[in-house]
Amino acid sequence: MDPAQHQDQFKKQAAEAALSQVEGGVIGVGTGSTVNHFIDYLATIKGRIDGAVSSSEASSARLAEHGIPVLDLNASGDLSLYVDGADESNKALQLIKGGGGALTREKIVAAASERFVCIADESKLVSVLGDFPLPVEVIPMARSYVARELVKLGGNPVWREGFTTDNGNLILDVHGLQIMEPMKLEQGINNLAGVVTVGIFALRPADLLILGSASGPRTVT
Ligand code: 5RP
Numbered sequence: 001m002d003p004a005q006h007q008d009q010f011k012k013q014a015a016e017a018a019l020s021q022v023e024g025g026v027i028g029v030g031t032g033s034t035v036n037h038f039i040d041y042l043a044t045i046k047g048r049i050d051g052a053v054s055s056s057e058a059s060s061a062r063l064a065e066h067g068i069p070v071l072d073l074n075a076s077g078d079l080s081l082y083v084d085g086a087d088e089s090n091k092a093l094q095l096i097k098g099g100g101g102a103l104t105r106e107k108i109v110a111a112a113s114e115r116f117v118c119i120a121d122e123s124k125l126v127s128v129l130g131d132f133p134l135p136v137e138v139i140p141m142a143r144s145y146v147a148r149e150l151v152k153l154g155g156n157p158v159w160r161e162g163f164t165t166d167n168g169n170l171i172l173d174v175h176g177l178q179i180m181e182p183m184k185l186e187q188g189i190n191n192l193a194g195v196v197t198v199g200i201f202a203l204r205p206a207d208l209l210i211l212g213s214a215s216g217p218r219t220v221t
Contacts, residue, residue, distance in 0.1 A: 006214075007121045007123060008033070009212070010121035010123075010211075010213055010214075011033060011034040011037055011085075011120070011121045011212055012037045012212065013216065013217050014034060014120055014210045014211060014217055015035070015037035015038035015040075015041055015212075016037070016041050016217075017210050017217040018038055018083050018117055018119050018210055019038075019045060021083070021115075021117050021208070022042070022045065022048065022049065023080065023081070024048050025049065025050055025079075025080055026049065026050050026051050026053060026071055026076045027049055027052055027082070027083065028053050028054075028055070028083065028109040029053070029054050029083060029084070030056075030059065030082065030083060030084025030102070030109070031054075031055050031085070031100045031102035031105075031106060032099070032100045033085070034119050035059060035085050035119070036059075038083055038119060039062045039066060039068070040062075042066070042068065043067070043068060046066065046067065046068050049068070050071075051068060051069030051070065051071045051076075052068055052069070052071065053070075053071050053072070053073045053076050053079060053109055053112075054070050054105075054109075055084065055106040055108075055109050056105060056106075057166050058100075058102075059102075073108065073112060078112050078113070079109070079113040079114065080113070080114050080115065081115050081117065082109050082112075082116045083117050084097070084106055084109075084110070084119070085097075085120055086118050086120050086124055086201075086206070087124065087132040088124055088125075088126050088129050089118060089124055089125055089209055089220075090125075090127065090128065090182070091125070091220065092182075092202075092205060093205040093207070093208075094129065094182040094183075094200070094201065094202035095118060095129075095201040095205065096132050096134055096179075096199050096201075098134075098136075098137070098171070098199030099132070099135065101135065101137075101163055101165050101166075101171055103135055103137055103199045104137050104165065104166075104167055104196055104197040105166065105167075107197050107201065110201065110204055111204055115208070116204070116205075116207050117206065117207065117209075117210065118208070118210070119210050119212075120211055120212070121211065121212050121213070122212065122213040122218075125209070128179065128180065129179040129200070130176075133173035133174055133175045134173065134174040134177055134179070134198070134200065135172070135173055136150065136157070136172045136199065137169050137171055137195070137196040137197045137198075137199075138170050138171075138172060138195055139169055139170075140169060140170050141194070142193065142195070143170050143172065145193070145194055146193075146194050146195055147159070147172055149192050150174050153185070153189070154177060155174035155175065155176055156174065156175040156176040157172040157173070157174045158175060159171075160172070169196055179200065183202045183203055185200060185202075186198055186200040186202050207221070208221055209221075
């Protein structure tokens with residue numbers, strides 16, 4: 001097996017392990033290749049849940065293909081559980097998310113959920129966030145202004161050209177950051193005019209991290 005296949009096996013392992021966290025009702029479902037495995041596993045127990053609130057059009061389509069009802073967060077109220085992947089996690093379960101561009105809806109569903117279970121392969125656990133370019137969703141007219149402000153914060157923003165988010169906005173991927181104070185940087189970038197969402201999930205971190213690895217799934221709390 002090549003490294004990419006191993007990584008996918010580990011993602012699958014974490015996704016399967018997360019099934020034990022599902023207690024019923026309506027659950028929040030994130031976005032990405034790890035979550036795609038989770039949705040496929042969720043389908044095997046779909047009779048136990050009332051439906052899912054999804055963080056992207058892609059996940060909604062996959063849930064619907066499996067016959068899992070996709071519900072509107074405005075109608076469902078708060079959720080007991082949210083399951084999503086991450087691009088990086090530190091030991092405090094503060095995350096970088098948004099590699100797939102779904103960060104805004106992911107942050108909303110995470111905020112509306114009592115528990116956030118993050119699923120990933122073990123390569124996602126890092127000591128300092130920032131090797132993965134930090135996604136920032138911006139209103140189109142603010143792209144250059146926000147990019148200049150991100151340079152002042154020490155980053156090197158790169159426009160994800162040709163990509164539009166599910167909300168009709170753009171993404172800047174910020175390279176070269178070593179995020180020593182994730183909460184402070186999350187607040188700072190949130191405060192820039194024109195920023196919709198920054199992909200640091202530190203003010204609302206995950207509650208449980210399930211990592212797939214060569215020695216089986218392990219949890220970090
Ligand atoms: C999408 C995300 C994903 O959770 C993140 O990119 C991880 O993706 P994958 O499971 O494919 O590695 O934040 O916006």
